[in-house]
Amino acid sequence: MARIxxxxxxxxxxxxxxxDPVWALEQLDQVWExxxxxxxxxxxxxxxxxxxxxxxxxxxPTEGRVVFDDQDVTEVETTARQIAQVFxxxxxYDTMTVFDNLAFPLRNRGVPAAEIRPRxxxxxxxLDLTDTxxxxxxxxxxDGKQKISLGRGLVRxxxxxxMFDEPLTVIDPHLKWQxxxxxxxxxxxxxxxMIYVTHDQTEALTxxxxxxxxxxxxxxxxxxxxxxxxRPQHTFVGHFIGSPGMNVLxxxxxxxxxxxxDHDLDALGSGATGSGTLEVGVRPEFVRFAPxxxxxxxxxxxxxxxxxxxxxxxxxxxxxxxxxxxETIPSEDERVRFDPAHTHCYRDGWRVQSAEAGA
Ligand code: ADP
Ligand code: MG
Numbered sequence: 001m002a003r004i005x006x007x008x009x010x011x012x013x014x015x016x017x018x019x020d021p022v023w024a025l026e027q028l029d030q031v032w033e034x035x036x037x038x039x040x041x042x043x044x045x046x047x048x049x050x051x052x053x054x055x056x057x058x059x060x061p062t063e064g065r066v067v068f069d070d071q072d073v074t075e076v077e078t079t080a081r082q083i084a085q086v087f088x089x090x091x092x093y094d095t096m097t098v099f100d101n102l103a104f105p106l107r108n109r110g111v112p113a114a115e116i117r118p119r120x121x122x123x124x125x126x127l128d129l130t131d132t133x134x135x136x137x138x139x140x141x142x143d144g145k146q147k148i149s150l151g152r153g154l155v156r157x158x159x160x161x162x163m164f165d166e167p168l169t170v171i172d173p174h175l176k177w178q179x180x181x182x183x184x185x186x187x188x189x190x191x192x193x194m195i196y197v198t199h200d201q202t203e204a205l206t207x208x209x210x211x212x213x214x215x216x217x218x219x220x221x222x223x224x225x226x227x228x229x230x231r232p233q234h235t236f237v238g239h240f241i242g243s244p245g246m247n248v249l250x251x252x253x254x255x256x257x258x259x260x261x262d263h264d265l266d267a268l269g270s271g272a273t274g275s276g277t278l279e280v281g282v283r284p285e286f287v288r289f290a291p292x293x294x295x296x297x298x299x300x301x302x303x304x305x306x307x308x309x310x311x312x313x314x315x316x317x318x319x320x321x322x323x324x325x326x327e328t329i330p331s332e333d334e335r336v337r338f339d340p341a342h343t344h345c346y347r348d349g350w351r352v353q354s355a356e357a358g359a
Contacts, residue, residue: 001192002068002160004032004055009064011050024050026217028064032161032195037187039204040197042214043240048197051214052163055195056083068160084162086153088169090145094138098129101137102151109156123151126182142170150179154186161193168203180206201241213237229283230342233351238281238344244309247287247319251278251345258345261315263294265343276347284309286342287321293335301329312336 009028015021024047032038040048053059054066057078066074073081084105092101102120111119124130127147132140137148146167153162164183168176184207187194196207204211205225213221213228213236220234221227232238238246251260258265260280296312301323308323312334321336323329345352 001034003034004161004193005067006030006054007065007067009054009061009066011047011054011059012062024217025054025061028219030212030219030222032193034193035191036193037184037207037209038193038195039208039211040195040214041199041201041204041211041240043199046214047217048214049165052085052165052195052197055161056085056163057081082158082160084153084156084159086149086162086164086167088166090142090149090170091152092137092145092148094136096137097133098124098135098137098140098148099133101148102129102155105152105156109158119155119157123155126154126186127151127179143172143175146170147179150183157190159192161195163195163197165197166199183207201243205241213240215240231351232281232344235279235281235346235349238283242283244284244320246281246283248346249280249282249317249319251280253278261294261317265338265340279346280338280343281346281351282338282343284320284322286339287319287336288339289323289327289330290335290337291333293337296334296336298329298334
């Protein structure tokens with residue numbers, strides 16, 4: 001096992017005919033601590049697979065170094081890096097039995113047969129593959145095959161990191177939920193560093209202790225699920241994570257005060273000076289009806305059982321708020337307030353640290 005460090009990584013794919021080259025990774029400095037359960041979360045095309053392939057050595061970065069513990073492995077070939085990588089689509093040998101598929105990574109590294117059987121059986125039991133061990137992989141469903149792929153990723157106990165690249169894409173929703181909890185459990189048992197790539201916030205937040213959020217070739221925030229919720233460092237994190245996501249509203253600076261929806265937001269005042277585009281971010285959970293607040297018009301209310309989501313409008317801007325069960329929605333002179341402890345000011349997308357708030 002190892003601590004993995006990416007230093008000043010940039011990656012550019014060569015230009016396709018008639019097109020500009022693509023900088024898939026713009027600038028990346030990131031440490032993956034030994035034994036961590038990480039999710040790498042971001043929309044399609046933000047560079048997640050490129051990043052994994054740089055860690056595993058399938059790609060050599062255009063710039064920067066990859067360091068395992070204190071060893072620079074940037075030029076070291078994939079097989080020597082001791083990494084397990086599970087891809088989005090199953091990689092199995094159709095003509096081999098399920099057992100042989102699972103045993104393959106171990107046999108390949110000369111693990112004695114006496115050790116292989118119990119290990120394969122253990123992994124098979126975990127993935128509910130025990131009954132299929134003697135069957136050829138060709139006969140299995142897409143789910144079954146992907147479970148073999150997962151098993152092949154998990155079977156070695158000597159790897160530095162196990163990386164999963166959107167491994168549950170082809171799995172049906174119910175099984176998805178089961179496998180996700182299993183992976184988490186497994187991480188707790190074996191303690192190997194895991195990096196789980198997904199574009200699904202629920203998957204990321206349930207699997208990981210730390211979530212690395214990527215956007216357009218950059219890491220925009222690394223944090224616990226709670227940190228990403230409470231203190232999004234970038235407006236992208238705010239609206240990508242959360243359901244519904246954070247409200248991001250245009251704002252301006254006026255005599256040192258931050259003005260949003262034609263109102264002063266006193267608590268955030270000191271962060272507002274300087275140039276750039278200002279915005280205010282507040283999650284729907286932290287917008288509340290209050291008699292002394294900003295007047296709004298209610299456009300729509302959706303009842304989601306445990307809470308309601310109200311769609312309201314103020315000064316021509318639309319925002320959403322979550323109304324907890326048991327709270328009534330006013331029927332006239334509707335006004336809302338933002339919880340100042342959970343309202344953030346952003347300049348050009350990045351959160352401004354407010355001197356007054358001390359954070
Ligand atoms: P993700 O896994 O987050 O969906 P990728 O790492 O696959 O993102 O891709 C990042 C960017 O690099 C995208 O714009 C994608 O089109 C581009 N890209 C990926 N692979 C190649 C390639 N082999 N050649 C050129 N561009 C590529
Ligand atoms: Mg990908």
